Amino acid sequence: MVLTLNVAVLLAIIIFLRVRRRVQARSRADQWLTVAIVMVFGLLIAPTDFGQGVLNAVAQAAQGISEAGSP
Known part of the structure; x- marks a missing residue:
């Protein structure tokens, strides 16, 4: 369970950094990667x-x- 929480925290940080970027600069593949990470x-x-x-x-x-x- 501790490992799951650490990975979840790491993914939360990655999601936060990815969502902060400008929307216009994202490609479709980049958007799908963000969706996969969020899932x-x-x-x-x-x-x-x-x-x-x-x-x-x-x-x-x-x-x-x-x-x-x-x-």
């Missing part, structure tokens, strides 16, 4: 307590929005 990051963070907390928060927010929109 791997999501898979690494999902089984952790933090990932479960984020999942629960998003689920509650989505439920609240859907209940607010229904008559």
